[in-house]
Amino acid sequence: MTDLFLLILLLIVVAIITRVDFIVYVAYVLIAVFAWSRFYVPRSLQKLQISRYFHARAFLGEPVEVKVHLTNAGRLPILWLQLTESIPPEMRFGPSIKQVIHLGPRKERRLQYQVRAMKRGYYRLGPLQITAGDLFGFQESQAILEPSYLTVYPRIIPLKKLNLPSRLPFGTLPARQRLFEDPARPHGVRDYRLGDSLRLVNWKASAHTGVLSVRTHQPAISLETTILLNLNSPDYSNRFRRDGPDWAIVVAASLASHLVAQRQAVGLASNGADPLQQQTGPDDRPLFEAGSGRLTLAQLSQPDSDIDEKLGPAAHLISDPIPPGAGRSHLMQVLERLARLEGAPTVNFAHYAYQATHKLNWGVTLLTIVPDADQDVCDTMHRLVRAGFNVVLLVIEAYANFSSVRERARLLGFSAYHVPDIRALRRWQEGGGHGQ
Numbered sequence: 001m002t003d004l005f006l007l008i009l010l011l012i013v014v015a016i017i018t019r020v021d022f023i024v025y026v027a028y029v030l031i032a033v034f035a036w037s038r039f040y041v042p043r044s045l046q047k048l049q050i051s052r053y054f055h056a057r058a059f060l061g062e063p064v065e066v067k068v069h070l071t072n073a074g075r076l077p078i079l080w081l082q083l084t085e086s087i088p089p090e091m092r093f094g095p096s097i098k099q100v101i102h103l104g105p106r107k108e109r110r111l112q113y114q115v116r117a118m119k120r121g122y123y124r125l126g127p128l129q130i131t132a133g134d135l136f137g138f139q140e141s142q143a144i145l146e147p148s149y150l151t152v153y154p155r156i157i158p159l160k161k162l163n164l165p166s167r168l169p170f171g172t173l174p175a176r177q178r179l180f181e182d183p184a185r186p187h188g189v190r191d192y193r194l195g196d197s198l199r200l201v202n203w204k205a206s207a208h209t210g211v212l213s214v215r216t217h218q219p220a221i222s223l224e225t226t227i228l229l230n231l232n233s234p235d236y237s238n239r240f241r242r243d244g245p246d247w248a249i250v251v252a253a254s255l256a257s258h259l260v261a262q263r264q265a266v267g268l269a270s271n272g273a274d275p276l277q278q279q280t281g282p283d284d285r286p287l288f289e290a291g292s293g294r295l296t297l298a299q300l301s302q303p304d305s306d307i308d309e310k311l312g313p314a315a316h317l318i319s320d321p322i323p324p325g326a327g328r329s330h331l332m333q334v335l336e337r338l339a340r341l342e343g344a345p346t347v348n349f350a351h352y353a354y355q356a357t358h359k360l361n362w363g364v365t366l367l368t369i370v371p372d373a374d375q376d377v378c379d380t381m382h383r384l385v386r387a388g389f390n391v392v393l394l395v396i397e398a399y400a401n402f403s404s405v406r407e408r409a410r411l412l413g414f415s416a417y418h419v420p421d422i423r424a425l426r427r428w429q430e431g432g433g434h435g436q
Helices: 002-018 021-046 203-209 244-261 328-340 349-357 375-386 402-412 422-432
Strands: 048-053 063-072 078-085 098-103 108-116 121-125 128-133 140-145 148-152 171-174 181-191 213-223 225-229 266-270 322-325 365-370 390-395 415-418
Touching: 021 048, 021 078, 021 128, 021 140, 048 128, 048 140, 063 078, 063 098, 098 108, 121 328, 148 328, 203 213, 225 244, 225 349, 244 266, 244 328, 244 365, 266 328, 322 328, 349 365, 349 375, 365 375, 375 390, 375 402, 390 402, 402 415
Parallel strands: 225 266, 225 365, 365 390, 390 415
Antiparallel strands: 048 063, 063 108, 078 098, 078 128, 121 148, 128 140, 171 213, 181 213, 266 322
């Protein structure tokens, strides 16, 4: 730009000295083109409408098609646009957007590419760098389309492949007591009896038969389930600390998916760290990995031992429990949380279990997923049983001394089952597994 100013200034000086009409004409043309470029290029970007569309949630390994929609709402063409989408190398599935296009007045353009995430998590797509300019290179303007975010769900294994009992008291159970009639399960009509509520009267049936009739419902007891997931990394053994939390999340996601498919209410409470709750540190360290684009935990500082020795450096990253609920949309909420959670030093599990369950209804089933169950964990489960919860303990660490855990659980009044890692699970499918 400085060179252009010097050239125009030089032409003006030469034109004044020589008084050559052609040099004056060239100077006028350069000044006009420069002024037009300064006016036109920034305003052309202001008329550019750009958006990114894709399914913000995907299952593990599923390709995701990303579409970028550009619209020139102005009356003048955009002579050239340079588009560069920032996509982490590990997510690329084919060519990404890196090209120069022309966009006429009132015209649209659609571009697309695919990504694939091979690991559960919360990923960043973008930003999209946009550069526009004139034909002579006198003026360039830049804009940015802010990044979008993709959630990749954890792996879900059908429940029949897990070493779990087939008669766990999940969800809605038949009951013989009419006290527990479920208004969502109509069963028929009967004649009106003294004391029946008028809200149960079936007026259409009564008008048709001439006899006052009331609606009846199937009796049922609705039992809710909450998955209590221990992701406090110090509770995992050294050999299991890397893969253990991921396997625990796979088990939790599989259980949640199975329960929702059975139209049951399921909730989630975990002491795992949610990286989405953290903020960048003083050095503005990025939270997304450059290679994978995955949201990760920043460097955690050591806690002050004088505050509470039960709290770890990632205790502030624990999300509030998700209360029990039914339906596919609720399952998506649970899976999104599981997709982001990371094993980290957070809160002692026994301490956390009391806080996470104190708002739950009496009789809720607690599917408790832990790497191992020492005396402290078993005592905690026993107290929850005495508080009115139906506790089912799932030990996931392959090296756990499960026989002693099973006996201790039996004496304390709750069930314990062994759900080891993937390699042990495959051996169990071949006939050498572990049960209750």
